[in-house]
Amino acid sequence: MKIEEYLSSLPRSIMNGDDVELSDDTLREIFRFAEMTKDDIFYHLGCGNSNSIAIASQEFRVERSIGIDNNEEKISQGKKLLAEKHITNGSLRYQDIIDADISDASVILFWFSDEKTIEKMISKFQSLRPGCKIITIWGPLTGCMPNKVDFPYILNVTPFKKAESLREQMLVxxxxxxxxxxxxxxxxxxxxxxxxxxxxxxxxxxxxxxxxxxxxxxxxxxxxxxxxxxxxxxxxxxxxxxxxxxxxxxxxxx
Known part of the structure; x- marks a missing residue:
């Protein structure tokens, strides 16, 4: 079978990343890459088990950390975790990221493969305040030149720099x-x-x-x-x- 047929045969949750939880060490690498500080307001879009929110709050001491996910069970489990750790500057929302208010964000972790979701979120990101950092994994935001790369982690900063071509993106x-x-x-x-x-x-x-x-x-x-x-x-x-x-x-x- 062609690779496209093989990929389409996989469970949708695997393809869109729902069943992939980043390890704590990977999350720490990402936060160091983004140079997160105590002044940051961090959002993890598609936060899953909420470990990212706990680490951002406790270890990187951000001002606030917010996780958003449309999986109610994961959000419920995550809230219990934050309560057990007595984290007061971290919170979770059961919500579709497309509908979420992220206007106060200064750092965002965004790892999605669905093209429609990416397209809608890029429009949302473009309205954020200058200097907001959007971290992606594997590829940059569509049509945008990355500001910083430590592959597979890629950083785009608002306002975005337009990429003239995919070729230009890949070489960078x-x-x-x-x-x-x-x-x-x-x-x-x-x-x-x-x-x-x-x-x-x-x-x-x-x-x-x-x-x-x-x-x-x-x-x-x-x-x-x-x-x-x-x-x-x-x-x-x-x-x-x-x-x-x-x-x-x-x-x-x-």
């Missing part, structure tokens, strides 16, 4: 003149570790998929190193097809 994100297999693998591996499932086989499979996605996108945009398909890329394309019945070669522009 990967901080290189061209992308070869080793660069693609390194960055895919960083992503896998950041969202680690603690299952080595699953993480390895994710790294292979993301490596191929990065390299193929680079090839199609004319920023892959060299004209030929690298042998490791050929090997992994073959492995996916032979052992997993997943075909990705059609994604290449010929």
């Amino acid at each position: 994100i990967f901080d290189t003149d061209c992308i070869d297999f080793s660069v693609a693998w390194e960055y895919a591996d960083r992503y896998s570790k950041a969202i680690s499932s603690r299952n080595f086989e699953n993480d390895r499979f994710l790294t292979i998929l993301q490596t191929l996605v990065i390299w193929i996108n680079a090839k199609n945009l004319g920023i892959a190193c060299g004209e030929d398909i690298p042998e490791p890329v050929k090997s992994y394309i073959g492995i996916l097809k032979t052992f997993f019945n997943i075909e990705v070669e059609h994604l290449l522009d010929h």
